[in-house]
Amino acid sequence: MRLVELFLNETTEEDRAIISLAEPIHSFLQKYADQDLDWDDENSEALYVGKIGQLLDTPFKGIDDIKIVIMSDSALLVRAKKESPNTRDAPAGLWDANTKTMIFNADYLSADFMKSTIAHEHRHMLDDVKSEFRVAGSKRYTTPKDKEYRQPKDDPYSPNMQYLAQPAEINARFVQVLNAIVPKIKRLSSQPKLEARDKLHKILRYEMDMYDVAGMFRDKNNSRDYKRLLKRGADFIDKELEHVQQSK
Secondary structure, three states: OOHHHHHOOOOHHHHHHHHHHHHHHHHHHHHHOOOOOOOOOOOOOOEEEEEHHHHOOOOOOOOOOOEEEEEOHHHHHHHHHHHOOOOOOOOOEEEEOOOOEEEEEHHHOOOOOHHHHHHHHHHHHHHHHHOOOOHHHOHHHHOOOOHHHOOOOOOOOOOOHHHHOOHHHHHHHHHHHHHHHHHHHHHHOOOOHHHHHHHHHHHHHHHHHHOOOHHHOOOHHHOHHHHHHHHHHHHHHHHHHHHHHHHO
């Protein structure tokens, strides 16, 4: 079994748990949304929020000691530029495997997309924890499978395909796809199951385009990885739809 398959062996239950955990973390971070964190660089003292295990109970083994920190937009931009000089904007969040810390941009804590960002970084974190921090250093985990996307481009205005096409990034963005589908499942749950299911599967493909997932697979018809993601999404939809309809 290939390394990337060994460590990216997710289940729909795991995807749902990640999305569910993003909600209370997002709510907890709102108390810091109005703070003015005007730091000039990443070496300034970041605001330590706490460890995940101190904030809530989780179903995942090994994540209780993961730290949560918030930093200013300017500090995160300085940090991002050290890794990628062409970076123009600070990320909304990032996962630092070396310090076992999830870092979130203080300027975006109340933004609509922050819960999705939290789920994204949670996926990165859980992949590392599950693999005992081996996958982050794996070339198969961080190298695009499509050779066309492996070469960096100097144009700062072009999408960084070398980064976006990494299996690790595709996996994390796919969790954002599922997160975007959850409220739509609730909205369509009053419709007949087969009708709702068909609509949600179309929404799945739409969200995979919106979150730059589908575009990473140029030959979709012959891509086992793309088909695996579609199946994973369909399984998620079916189980979540059944759960919501049974709860009514």
